Amino acid sequence: DAKTTQPPSMDCAEGRAANLPCNHSTISGNEYVYWYRQIHSQGPQYIIHGLKNNETNEMASLIITEDRKSSTLILPHATLRDTAVYYCIVRPKTSYDKVIFGPGTSLSVIP
């Protein structure tokens, strides 16, 4: 089962930052935080991952608390195309482990 807790749904105004929270209080020292998203009826898409430092790429930023028990995915300027289900996933370092998806957060970006 997924080791994370996310709100089932969120709304965000177009052009504003979308902040998606995730709790992973049982995360262990060798586990990374990954974020994927799934736009309706499409395959999941990798967004970003991190261990303990904040990370940023062209899609999003990931803020991980110092105790690593929670994190926030930030989409700085949400667009309608960012409407999707966002999955926060905790995974070990091994390079071949399956991805265990929870129910995720359904983000609706509103015009």
Next chain:
Amino acid sequence: EPEVTQTPSHQVTQMGQEVILRCVPISNHLYFYWYRQILGQKVEFLVSFYNNEISEKSEIFDDQFSVERPDGSNFTLKIRSTKLEDSAMYFCASSDGQDFYNEQFFGPGTRLTVL
């Protein structure tokens, strides 16, 4: 940008028939996966495949399922005798196994409808 492709995009079959779902992973990738998503439910892991053998399989992946990499480029999922409850989206994924962080790239999926 390289991508995972899957065919067909939609497969309709009669209960009890065999189906083969096809995937072309990204060319230099070494690890391959199948997941499924029943309508309205979460994405579920089925099987992982590396070095021409199954690395891990879930309890969903019973004797009716099999995977194969027949020619070094395709990766297939076979369901021998489909059931109504096999109706779902099936996603193939691959990862290069070299990247320590194992980013998995997913295909667009095949929608399987069993009548």
